[in-house]
Amino acid sequence: MPMVAPERRRRVTISDVAKHAGVSKAAVSKVIRNDYGVSDAMRDRVGRAIDELGYRPQAAARALRGRAFTIGVLMRHIGIPFYAEIMTGLVDQLAESDYQAIMIQGGTLDKTEKRALDALIDRQVDGILMIAPLVGRTQLEQVAREFPTVVLGRHDSSPVYDLIVDDDRVGSELVMEHLITLGHRRIGHITFQQEHGRAADQMPRIRAETYERVMRDHGLADEIAVAVTSYSEEGGYDGARELLSRDSRPTAIFAGSDEAALGVLAALHEAGLSVPDDVSVAGYDNTRLAAHPNIALTTVNQDGVVMGRMAGRLLLERIEGRTSPVHFSVIPSLVVRRSTAAPR
Amino acid sequence: MPMVAPERRRRVTISDVAKHAGVSKAAVSKVIRNDYGVSDAMRDRVGRAIDELGYRPQAAARALRGRAFTIGVLMRHIGIPFYAEIMTGLVDQLAESDYQAIMIQGGTLDKTEKRALDALIDRQVDGILMIAPLVGRTQLEQVAREFPTVVLGRHDSSPVYDLIVDDDRVGSELVMEHLITLGHRRIGHITFQQEHGRAADQMPRIRAETYERVMRDHGLADEIAVAVTSYSEEGGYDGARELLSRDSRPTAIFAGSDEAALGVLAALHEAGLSVPDDVSVAGYDNTRLAAHPNIALTTVNQDGVVMGRMAGRLLLERIEGRTSPVHFSVIPSLVVRRSTAAPR
């Protein structure tokens, strides 16, 4: 028996609505876009036709001429809890507008990120939010010149895009002062070396530099010990093992991120060292997991929801025509939990 | 001084390429799509022109007539570790094709999920992957009739879409047999009541039913204790508190998900009970965190990467024209860690 192809009902178009309402396509378009020059009667009439037919404008067609009503979000990877917070804020902010946020994974390589970014551009998004992008500054500015762009989590400001950052200097100082006040002197740090050596103002770099500065300010220049790995759990694990293998074992480790701190905890556990009795551990980001009683990590809280909401606002403003750059900084706070204590 | 509007360079179009190569638009289009009827010379020539101009086809324009080369993924929320695994598999599978995955958050409400799904449809995606969607079956089938669709994490099969599931019966049995073999009799369960009461074949329901069945099979019908909350950390916390407050405290808790299990651990910690000495805890999903030494959760491993890869494959097949439904089931395995032990 021949397979009957399922009849794919043709989608309702603006012409269908126009015909059904007995008006022109242009009139329907005006109503949809809330354009000038529409009578109340027309609005009602078209509105009813739209409802009756269940019409929804097709984004692709709109994109070709006008806007796609789409905000593209580029992130390395989903599953990073802090990113989820950002999205919560962004979606919340966009909920009142006609815009929709779509996300795309850029991965951790230049190449894959480039591909993802291109994909967003090819899809004619109206604005782009880049979360901690790897892309070099020149290319970043080139994109930003053509599309409203907000960059989150990088410190290199530019006249062509908006910037949202947590004040990593302040946050790192909070952690370091906390550890030093507790009495620690041999404090290690785990940082993340981006592929682009040039990016002196990227977030991991700032945290690392602040760490070193505070150490020096307290006359602990000789105790500086940095492991360069990555901000992932694996990175934290490897970094901790490296730090532990050095001559004088640190009594505290400031991991550049909570993810990394989780790896540090794992490494310490494996080495039979207890936290915080043998080694204190602090992270950064206040991931939801940091709060879990089995982890109880001292960390820095940066309000991701606020950052996401602000990102949405800035993008909408840019889409509306703003060209002057905005630099928004969130002040972080220290959250002390059981992973830090005075050294024994 | 008047602000000079940044000149937005017009994007390179197919006509530009055609002119530059001295051929027709149609020829360029054929080359791009690898269509029939193109000579090697033509391919070279056009290829060179494309490279020289840095041309990239615009997805919106393609979508209008042909395909958008976009796969839409609908998920409740990013930040759920298991979803990240699925995406890894999906992206990996799509990497070789011309398709790109975009994600959209549906939230936990019918209404917000509907809006997100509409947004995908409006954007003319070529295929949709729905991860544990809330949407009712009728609507689901309606969407699937018009767009290639793969549903992951729900057990209600249909002739119009493909299904990818972990075999939740087998997984739940593994957990229960493990606990019973250890000697537990008072085993509690935490489940998730979806909004749609009708969905008898949804995943939480299956895990819960299997729990009850195994209990009965071992003559433990009287010990059945189920807390109905949700599969989130909060849900687990609340559920555990409820179970602990009952007359006979369970010696083991089978949480329907790792997320919930984390909440259970938190509640036990708060109650001053130790794991696994006082209470054994098991989860489901083998989230990355379950492996962390500070958590060390006994759980069920279902290979999210494999599931994601399969989702990609099935979608591409459907886009190519397959209409017969596929039902793919992943066999889970038990991962025993330190959160379970014989009752004292």
Place this chain on the structure above:
DNA sequence: GGAAAAACGTGTACCGGTCTACGGCGTATC
């Protein structure tokens, strides 16, 4: 060697919207 078939390139309608230009009509202005 000639007819048929295959290979290749082009012209152009079309997808579903947006937006500019314009025309008709009612009202205010002088």
Place this chain on the structure above:
DNA sequence: GATACGCCGTAGACCGGTACACGTTTTTCC
């Protein structure tokens, strides 16, 4: 009463691709 103007609706070009129909050239085959 003629002119000007604001308001409202429409016609139709246009966005950047795809795909079909068709003409021309080359190859195949008897």
